[in-house]
Each structure stands twice: as C-alpha cells, then as structure tokens.
Amino acid sequence: MARTASLSGFPEWLPEERLVELHVLDTLRRVFELHGFASIETRAVETVGQLLRKGEIDKEVYGLSRLQEDEGDNPVKGGKADPNALALHFDLTVPFARYVVENAGYLAFPFRRYQIQKVWRGERPQEGRAREFTQADIDVVGDGELPFRYDVEIALVIAEALSALPIPDFRLRINNRKLAEGFYRGIGLDDTAGVLRSIDKLEKIGPAKVAELLKAELGATEDQAAKALQLAAIRTEDTSFVAQVRALGVSNELLDEGLDELEQVIDAAVQRAPGKVLADLSIARGLDYYTGTVVETVLVGHEQLGSICSGGRYDALASKGNRKFPGVGLSIGVTRLVSRILSQDLAKASRSVPTAVLVALNHDDSWGAAQDVAALLRSRGIPTEVAARAEKFGKQIKFADRRGIPFVWFTDEDGTHQVKDIRTGEQVLAAPETWMPPVGDLTVQVETTSPAAASV
Amino acid sequence: MARTASLSGFPEWLPEERLVELHVLDTLRRVFELHGFASIETRAVETVGQLLRKGEIDKEVYGLSRLQEDEGDNPVKGGKADPNALALHFDLTVPFARYVVENAGYLAFPFRRYQIQKVWRGERPQEGRAREFTQADIDVVGDGELPFRYDVEIALVIAEALSALPIPDFRLRINNRKLAEGFYRGIGLDDTAGVLRSIDKLEKIGPAKVAELLKAELGATEDQAAKALQLAAIRTEDTSFVAQVRALGVSNELLDEGLDELEQVIDAAVQRAPGKVLADLSIARGLDYYTGTVVETVLVGHEQLGSICSGGRYDALASKGNRKFPGVGLSIGVTRLVSRILSQDLAKASRSVPTAVLVALNHDDSWGAAQDVAALLRSRGIPTEVAARAEKFGKQIKFADRRGIPFVWFTDEDGTHQVKDIRTGEQVLAAPETWMPPVGDLTVQVETTSPAAASV
Known part of the structure; x- marks a missing residue:
C-alpha cells in the first residue's frame, strides 16, 4: 500500500493484498450462504x-x-x-431490481440473494472512495408484499458477516423513513424529502446551518426546525429512543408505524447482536427509493472513512405493471474495507502464494518424478509447485523463501523422501502418500496483525 | 436457458444456473491454487x-x-x-502484462498467477460468443527469461482443470510458432505472419482457397503453397509429428527449435494427460504476440462452439526499458463453457438455494426461538433459513419444496425438536446441537446429468 494506483481511483492489489481481499470475500460468501442467500450476478x-x-x-x-x-x-x-x-452500473440494487422484474416468473418469492460485483462511479477519487470498487449486497425481495421481519433479519445477518471480518469494531446506525416522515408531517412540514435532504447534511454543516436551511428553503418556523433537530439528535443503544420521541409530543400515524418498526429491529439486535446496533435518528440516506428502515455503518475509530455498509427498505423500486416487488437490503463496501485493512495493516496473509510445498529437483531430468510427488500431495489437498530447474538446493530454497512457501521436498537418488521446514530448518523423512503439513500451513491464513485491530 | 438475455450478448443466469457457474469457478480456483497459482485481479x-x-x-x-x-x-x-x-479490457493478458511491468519491484519471478474476471468485446453476439463474458486465465511470467518447462506445465495444469469440470471430453490442440515460422522460412516464404494469417483460415475456407491466398497475396509458388499445407495437415496424438515434419525435407534452425519444444510438450502430455492433447500443426492463433507454443481447445462433439481454452507463449508482450518479461499462459472461456453446459443440460444443481434446512414457526412469536435453533445449525456449517411467518405447516413445507430445501425443522411447544425430510416424508427426533444432514444434502451438489455428458 506504499504504491499508488497507476490510474487514480482504480486500485489494484498485490498478490498478498489480494489474499486479504479474497479472505474478506470468502467470509462474506460463507455467512451469506449459511443464511440461505443465493448468489446471482447481473451484467455490468x-x-x-x-x-x-x-x-x-x-x-x-x-x-x-x-x-x-x-x-x-x-x-x-x-x-x-x-x-x-x-x-x-453504479450500484447493485438498481440492476437487481431489473433482474427481479425480468425473471419474476422463474424466481421463488420471497427471493433472497447475495451479489458480489464491481461497480463504477466517475467521482473524484479520495481515501475510501474509488471509481471502480467491489460491493457485496444481500437483499430479500417479495412479490406484492414482504414481511417486516426481513428488515430485522437483514440487519442481523450483516452484523454477523461484519463480525466475521478482520476489521475494527463497527456500529450499524439505523433509522426509519416512516418515523422521520411521520414526525415531519406531525409538526406540519410536508416536504418530507426536502427535510431529509437538509438533515442528511447534519454531519457536514452542523445543526445551526441545517436549521437555517430548513427555515430558508422549506419555510419552517423556528419551532419546527428545532423539533426536527431534536428528533435527529436522538441516538440510543436500546429501545429507549421510543420514549424520547414520544416526549417530543408529536403524534402521527406514520410516525407510530415507523417507531414500531425501528423498535422491532433494535429490540432483536439488543438480544442477538449486542453492542453492534444503534437507533440513530439522524440517518437519512441520500437515495430516493428507501421507504422504511435505513442503515449506515461506521467503523469505530475510523468514522471519517464514511459508511462501510448501507441500505434499507424499498417498497417501490421494482414493479411490473401493477405488480410490486418490495425489498430490503444492505450493501457492504468491500473495497473501502479492504483499502483500510491494508493501509492500516489491520490484517495480513501468512504468505504471498497458495503453495505449501516446493518440490526440489536433483537433476533436470527428475522433473517427471518430482511431478509424481507433487500430484500425490495435491491429491490430498496440499498446494504444491515443482521447481523448474535443478539449481543448487540453496537457490531452490531461496525460491521458496521469497514466496513464503514453508516446505521444500527432496527426493534422494535412492527414492527416500525428506521434507524441510525452511523456517526452522527441521528436515524429516516423509512419504508423499501420507505426509501432511500442520493445518495452519496447509492453506494461506489471514489474521489480524494485532489485538488492537479488533478494538482500536 | 429457455430465456433470452434482455440485452443481446449480455447473458445473466438464474440462481440455479449461477450455482453451476459457481461450481465451475470454484473448481478452477481449487485446481489453480493446488498448483500454486496466486490470484490477482486487474481493473476493468x-x-x-x-x-x-x-x-x-x-x-x-x-x-x-x-x-x-x-x-x-x-x-x-x-x-x-x-x-x-x-x-x-477485452482480455486478461494485456492487462496482466501491464500489471507485471508496473509491479515488477513487488513480485517474485517467475510469477505464477490466475485471474478470473469479466471481459468485454463489442462483437456481434452469437452462440458461444457474448459481449460480456468471464475468462479464467493462468500465466507464468519470468524476469528476463522463462524456462520452457513452464510451457509444458501450463498445458498439464489446464488439462487437469478442464478434466475436473462437468463438461464433455476435450482436446488441447497444440502447435509452435517457431516450428511454423522456421518451416516457412526453410521453404523460402519470409512473410511468416502473412502465411500464418492465411493458414488460420484453413477451417473456414479449406485448403484449396488457402493455397490460392498464399499464391496471390504472398507470391508463393505452387510447391511452396503445397508444402505449407502439408505441414498444416499434420496432426498426431504422440510425438510422431516430428518424423512427419522431417519427411517434408525442410531444414531450418528455428524449425528445429520449435520441433524440440513441441515434442517436449506432447511427450509430457502423452504420459500425464493421456488422450487430452494433440500436436496439431494447423493451429495459428490470430494474435500477434505469441512467439512459441500456441494452443486451442475443442470440446469433443461440440467443435462448432469454437475454442474453449486458448493461449501460448509470448516472449515480448511485457517490457520495461531493456527488461523483458516473457510469459506463457492459457485462458479458459468460462461463459462459453457454462452457456453450453446449461443449454445442453450437461450438469445441474441439486437445488436452487444454499439452504439445507428451513426452521418452521409455530407462532409468530416463536421467531426468536427459531433463530436460536438456526444459529446452532449454522454454527456447525448447515445453511439454514427461518420462516418469516407462522403460516400453516403445509404452506411452510411448500415454501421449502419450491426451493428444493430438503429439510424442515419443527419445535414443539414442549421444546422437542423434529426434522422432516420433505422428499421422503420421514420425520425424526433431532437436537440442533448434534443433528447433521447427509453430506450430499449439506451443500448444493452440481452433477453431470447423464453419463452421456462425459462422452457424447
């Protein structure tokens, strides 16, 4: 990560960095599949x-x-x-909505899918913001209707997935559009989209300037602006936000619905993902299509990186004639996470290649016999390379050492096999039919580099 | 595959089709990593x-x-x-060459990598030719020089990888540019690129028209054209091509070198990948950058699909000042293969979702308890979903059935657990801490649908 991309905004990883990214992608896939999400890809x-x-x-x-x-x-x-x-495409939600509509006749609803692909945005590149980056999305989409319970489930699955990654602690900050919109209507501000746009600027410009915006652009009174800001200031780790909102004395049916929904999410999270989720009534989300639950996620101690996982409920993104396909989903910014893991050395791969064993050559014409040994090792799942040339053993060992390959295999003239751990120098007799490396050496391990990484 | 892509040339798979593609991608990755190839991706x-x-x-x-x-x-x-x-990018070789040059200071040479990514070509779409498609490449690149042995190894790795896929039998058709160019020079045809371009048209227009081209465009004599065509007609399953070329009575140093190289590849393949490789002296490959070994691959019985795996040796694709990075590599057309597997029903997934178990709900408020059961199953690697609603059990079972989920889990009021195999109707007492599905049901299986698929 001392390197800079040769094309600004289009990061590329070295092999040992790619192993960290692969670990992240494999981990997400494993968690998503354990929860029954099916993989799809859409065209770019x-x-x-x-x-x-x-x-x-x-x-x-x-x-x-x-x-x-x-x-x-x-x-x-x-x-x-x-x-x-x-x-x-600039995200995976819009293409997914199109895919659902096009293939509705072939899908079983509620349809749950994960989708891990690159997306592109021609924005100005900066730390945490690339022009080409990978997103990992999960969504559940219903035919006609979708039980609210999926909003709860999606948040829990994402909390589990993020917990499995080699990243610092995180917080899902959750709000609900119905709650916010109902509240704004309840205080007499009917341009709810306009209010949300202003509230979305809170972290950037602060409450005083947001109040000015609300008054200048939306004609809000002093009292209305104050109420809207009081709502946005509510942030609780449990369901006590409900009482705090009630204490503001606003009543509205949509507000009640939103309060109930957000309470369900937070209530489940307190039990099943303790400490990972906040009710945060300042969260607005820019995109128009959200209609209920909205989520942003910060890495604790890395808040300036921006949201590493966002999304929510959309009731009207996909439709086919009168048929609606409401959905709820979250999207993890994989490239943003991996960039941060690499730039801060939060995790690293145990070696730069998959290879666990290099089979050395005695003579140039022992390549065939060496391939036989390698084939036996591979047949038992041990990643193995054969040296291309019968250089001095010292040079062959150095070839392995430069790549972090832990073991070098030697076959004597008389057919005796020995395997050397080049880290310790220990060399033992071994048979290619039975020898196994320690499980930690069999495949590349990606581990957090310090206990600090998990707590920062 | 009854469906057609909504955008011509940009295929998208249904979830059960994507599982077949994932199986192909996972299999290739496993074989490549067993042979010590490291993953990289380059920007699109x-x-x-x-x-x-x-x-x-x-x-x-x-x-x-x-x-x-x-x-x-x-x-x-x-x-x-x-x-x-x-x-x-339209392939992965040109971007890889750039990557190697840019990152030469960070890579250990010879550098072996695999790369599985989408590429795009604005060609007219037809069966087996898409505008967006996935390639899976392996290459080995050296710094300054690269032992010829890697040409042999790359062919063997690809034969092993293709053998692991649920596809019909295949043949790697291998030639050598040095052999062809040396031969052409030996008979006095010095525009060797021109001759190769004409020979490349053999399958399309036949030998008579190629002879005419050679005479009209390159000024070849009747005898020269005949000799070039005699060379291109040689096709052997063993190293007997050497004697056949020698019998044509042409002598040239580059020809000798090419004969020796091709003999090494075929000799190793006869022993290590019997029946999978041919010496085929008609293979030319269109791209300029090949300098030695060239390979195309056909599926037996599906020859009209075109090559499903191509590549070869390139000595001068990548350079940095005077520093050259010669390489050898092969590229598998994953989308072409998967399209064919799906269109001909050569293989299919055992179910359309990863889920092995659906945990049913007795009451709407038993969702939390059901999630506890699901978490226990998942912690032991069993992909599990929880029903979103306490519908009648018949409806919950139907939900599972429509997705091919083999097991439904029930928890009685008294806390007794039972699991039902909905295919057989068999229902047994079970504990979420210990019960395991049969190994064939744990994860999705992708299997060839008939023995014919492997032999056609």
Missing part, C-alpha cells in the same frame, strides 16, 4: 434510461461506446444522455 | 493506448465516457480513438 452494463430512472446520480455514470462506431455511438448527444445507450 | 479499465498497442482488435473495444462530461469526454474524436481515453 445497464441502459442509461434504467440507471437514471431513480435518484440523481447521473453525473457519476460511465457511458459506453464502441470505438469503431466513432461519434455515432456516443452515449451523450448535444449534452443529453441517450436513454438507450449503455452505461456501467 | 485500461487506456485505449494500452489496449491497442498489440493486435488489431480495436473494433471490438468499448470506450468509456462520463455522462456529465458531454461530448468533451468522448473517447473517439474525429473518427480516431484518443489513446488516453479509458476503455474496458
């Missing part, structure tokens, strides 16, 4: 019309054009994006 | 200048432009591609 490309249907993120989208088509194929014409042109 | 994007440096495939490249930049960011200006513009 959507039509511009599909991508810009929701939200206001057109400025971040990469359009595609075939080079040989010259100007005729340009996705932008006269300053306007052609809705039929192709562009790279 | 290269500069146009980088992509078009070698070969003549600019017409297939997708350029990128940020939509908000309007015409100013168009990668094509006045009919010419801007070399600094960004474009999607």
Whole structure:
C-alpha cells in the first residue's frame, strides 16, 4: 500500500493484498450462504434510461461506446444522455431490481440473494472512495408484499458477516423513513424529502446551518426546525429512543408505524447482536427509493472513512405493471474495507502464494518424478509447485523463501523422501502418500496483525 | 436457458444456473491454487493506448465516457480513438502484462498467477460468443527469461482443470510458432505472419482457397503453397509429428527449435494427460504476440462452439526499458463453457438455494426461538433459513419444496425438536446441537446429468 494506483481511483492489489481481499470475500460468501442467500450476478452494463430512472446520480455514470462506431455511438448527444445507450452500473440494487422484474416468473418469492460485483462511479477519487470498487449486497425481495421481519433479519445477518471480518469494531446506525416522515408531517412540514435532504447534511454543516436551511428553503418556523433537530439528535443503544420521541409530543400515524418498526429491529439486535446496533435518528440516506428502515455503518475509530455498509427498505423500486416487488437490503463496501485493512495493516496473509510445498529437483531430468510427488500431495489437498530447474538446493530454497512457501521436498537418488521446514530448518523423512503439513500451513491464513485491530 | 438475455450478448443466469457457474469457478480456483497459482485481479479499465498497442482488435473495444462530461469526454474524436481515453479490457493478458511491468519491484519471478474476471468485446453476439463474458486465465511470467518447462506445465495444469469440470471430453490442440515460422522460412516464404494469417483460415475456407491466398497475396509458388499445407495437415496424438515434419525435407534452425519444444510438450502430455492433447500443426492463433507454443481447445462433439481454452507463449508482450518479461499462459472461456453446459443440460444443481434446512414457526412469536435453533445449525456449517411467518405447516413445507430445501425443522411447544425430510416424508427426533444432514444434502451438489455428458 506504499504504491499508488497507476490510474487514480482504480486500485489494484498485490498478490498478498489480494489474499486479504479474497479472505474478506470468502467470509462474506460463507455467512451469506449459511443464511440461505443465493448468489446471482447481473451484467455490468445497464441502459442509461434504467440507471437514471431513480435518484440523481447521473453525473457519476460511465457511458459506453464502441470505438469503431466513432461519434455515432456516443452515449451523450448535444449534452443529453441517450436513454438507450449503455452505461456501467453504479450500484447493485438498481440492476437487481431489473433482474427481479425480468425473471419474476422463474424466481421463488420471497427471493433472497447475495451479489458480489464491481461497480463504477466517475467521482473524484479520495481515501475510501474509488471509481471502480467491489460491493457485496444481500437483499430479500417479495412479490406484492414482504414481511417486516426481513428488515430485522437483514440487519442481523450483516452484523454477523461484519463480525466475521478482520476489521475494527463497527456500529450499524439505523433509522426509519416512516418515523422521520411521520414526525415531519406531525409538526406540519410536508416536504418530507426536502427535510431529509437538509438533515442528511447534519454531519457536514452542523445543526445551526441545517436549521437555517430548513427555515430558508422549506419555510419552517423556528419551532419546527428545532423539533426536527431534536428528533435527529436522538441516538440510543436500546429501545429507549421510543420514549424520547414520544416526549417530543408529536403524534402521527406514520410516525407510530415507523417507531414500531425501528423498535422491532433494535429490540432483536439488543438480544442477538449486542453492542453492534444503534437507533440513530439522524440517518437519512441520500437515495430516493428507501421507504422504511435505513442503515449506515461506521467503523469505530475510523468514522471519517464514511459508511462501510448501507441500505434499507424499498417498497417501490421494482414493479411490473401493477405488480410490486418490495425489498430490503444492505450493501457492504468491500473495497473501502479492504483499502483500510491494508493501509492500516489491520490484517495480513501468512504468505504471498497458495503453495505449501516446493518440490526440489536433483537433476533436470527428475522433473517427471518430482511431478509424481507433487500430484500425490495435491491429491490430498496440499498446494504444491515443482521447481523448474535443478539449481543448487540453496537457490531452490531461496525460491521458496521469497514466496513464503514453508516446505521444500527432496527426493534422494535412492527414492527416500525428506521434507524441510525452511523456517526452522527441521528436515524429516516423509512419504508423499501420507505426509501432511500442520493445518495452519496447509492453506494461506489471514489474521489480524494485532489485538488492537479488533478494538482500536 | 429457455430465456433470452434482455440485452443481446449480455447473458445473466438464474440462481440455479449461477450455482453451476459457481461450481465451475470454484473448481478452477481449487485446481489453480493446488498448483500454486496466486490470484490477482486487474481493473476493468485500461487506456485505449494500452489496449491497442498489440493486435488489431480495436473494433471490438468499448470506450468509456462520463455522462456529465458531454461530448468533451468522448473517447473517439474525429473518427480516431484518443489513446488516453479509458476503455474496458477485452482480455486478461494485456492487462496482466501491464500489471507485471508496473509491479515488477513487488513480485517474485517467475510469477505464477490466475485471474478470473469479466471481459468485454463489442462483437456481434452469437452462440458461444457474448459481449460480456468471464475468462479464467493462468500465466507464468519470468524476469528476463522463462524456462520452457513452464510451457509444458501450463498445458498439464489446464488439462487437469478442464478434466475436473462437468463438461464433455476435450482436446488441447497444440502447435509452435517457431516450428511454423522456421518451416516457412526453410521453404523460402519470409512473410511468416502473412502465411500464418492465411493458414488460420484453413477451417473456414479449406485448403484449396488457402493455397490460392498464399499464391496471390504472398507470391508463393505452387510447391511452396503445397508444402505449407502439408505441414498444416499434420496432426498426431504422440510425438510422431516430428518424423512427419522431417519427411517434408525442410531444414531450418528455428524449425528445429520449435520441433524440440513441441515434442517436449506432447511427450509430457502423452504420459500425464493421456488422450487430452494433440500436436496439431494447423493451429495459428490470430494474435500477434505469441512467439512459441500456441494452443486451442475443442470440446469433443461440440467443435462448432469454437475454442474453449486458448493461449501460448509470448516472449515480448511485457517490457520495461531493456527488461523483458516473457510469459506463457492459457485462458479458459468460462461463459462459453457454462452457456453450453446449461443449454445442453450437461450438469445441474441439486437445488436452487444454499439452504439445507428451513426452521418452521409455530407462532409468530416463536421467531426468536427459531433463530436460536438456526444459529446452532449454522454454527456447525448447515445453511439454514427461518420462516418469516407462522403460516400453516403445509404452506411452510411448500415454501421449502419450491426451493428444493430438503429439510424442515419443527419445535414443539414442549421444546422437542423434529426434522422432516420433505422428499421422503420421514420425520425424526433431532437436537440442533448434534443433528447433521447427509453430506450430499449439506451443500448444493452440481452433477453431470447423464453419463452421456462425459462422452457424447
């Protein structure tokens, strides 16, 4: 990580860094599959019309054009994006919604899937924000309706998944759009989207400036602005936020519904993921399509990195005629996490290659016999390489040492086999049919580099 | 596979199809890692200048432009591609070469890596040819020089990897550029690239038309054209091609070198991958950068699908000043293979979801207790879902049945646990701390659907 990407915003990992990323991806996949989420991938490309249907993120989208088509194929014409042109997806939620609608006849609802893919955004790169990055999403989508219980479950699955990663402690900060919108209506502010947009700026500009915005842009009174800010200041580790909201003396049906939903999520989390979840009534989430639960996640001690896992409930993102497919999902920013793990040395791989054993050569013509030994080791799951040349043993050992390969295998003229642990120098007689390395050496281990990493 | 992609050339799989693809990807990864190949990924994007440096495939490249930049960011200006513009990579070899040069100071040579990623080509889509598809590559790259033995090894690793997949029998068809070029020079045809381009058309237009091309375009005599075609007609399962080439009476130093190299590959393959490899002297490979071994691979009985695995030796693809990084590698067309497996029902997944057990609900308020059962099962590696609603047991069983989930778990009021195999109806007492499903039900199995699939 001393290196900088040769193309700004497009990070690439060295092999030993990639092993850390692979460990993160494998861990997420294992947890998601243990919870019954099925893998899907969607194409990298959507039509511009599909991508810009929701939200206001057109400025971040990469359009595609075939080079040989010259100007005729340009996705932008006269300053306007052609809705039929192709562009790279900027998240996995919008493509997933399209996939569900297209394949509704082939899916069993509620449909639960995970999706781990690269996405692209033409934003200005900075720490924690790349132009190409990997997201790992889980969503559950229903046909017509989706029980609220899935909002609770999704939060718990994500807490379990994040807990399994070599990262510092984290907090899911959870709010509910119904709660916020109902509250704003209850105090007479009907442009709830406008209020949310202002509240979303709280961390950046502070409460005084948000109050000014609410008054100037939305015509809020002093009292209305104060109430909205009082709501946003509520943050509890248990369900006591309910009483705090009630104490503000606002009544509204949607508010009641939102309070009940958020209470269910927090109540379950207190029991099943203690210390990992907060009710945080300042969370707004930028995207238009959320309709209930909203989540952002911070790494404790790394708050300035931004949210490492976000999402929520969307009741109207996907529809087919009158048929609606409400969903709830969360998206982990894998590249953001891995960048941080690497830049702060929070975890590292035990070696830079999968290889556990290098089979050395006595003579150039012993390559075939060495391959026989290697095949026996591999047949029992031991990653093995054969030296390409019968150099001096010292050079062959150095070849292994430079890669972190722990064992070198020697076969004498008389067919006796020996294996050397090049870290200790210990060399023992061994048979390729039965010898096994210690389990910690069999495959690459990725471990947190210090106890501090888990607590910071 | 009755479905057609909603965007031509951009296939997407249903969850049960994706499980077949995942099985293919996991199998390739396992074999590659057992042979000590390290994983890397490169960014999806290269500069146009980088992509078009070698070969003549600019017409297939997708350029990128940020939509908000309007015409100013168009990668094509006045009919010419801007070399600094960004474009999607069309293979993994060119990006890998760039990666090696950029990171040479951090890599241990010979560097062996595998890389499994999507690539994009703006070609006309047809069966076996998509615009977005996944390739799985292995390469070994040296610093300055690379022992020829790696050419042999790469072919053997790929034969082992393909043998582990649920696909029909296959043949690696191997040739050597030195052999061909030396032979052409030996008969007085010095535009060896021109001859290769004509020979590359053999399967499409036949030998008579190739002979005409050689005479018309390269000024070959009748005898020279006949000799070139005699060479291209040689195809042997063992090293007898050497004698057949010698019998043509041509002598040239480069020819000798190529004969020796190809003989080494075929000799090793006869012993270590019997029946999987052919010396096929008609193989030319279109791309300019190959300098020795060249490989194409056909599925037996599916030859019209085209090559499912191609590559070879390249001595000059990557360089940094005077420093050269010769390499050898092969690339498996994963999407082409998976499309064929699915369209011909060659293999299928045992169920459409990872879930092995659905924990049923007695009452809506037993969800917490059901989650406790599920957590115990998951802690022992059993993928488990909890029903979202306490519907009638018949409906909960149907929920499992529609997904192929084999087991449903019931907990009585008195805390007694029972698990039902919904395929047989058998229901037994069980404890969540100890019960295990049969190993074949624990995770999704992908199996060839008929013995015919392996032999066609």
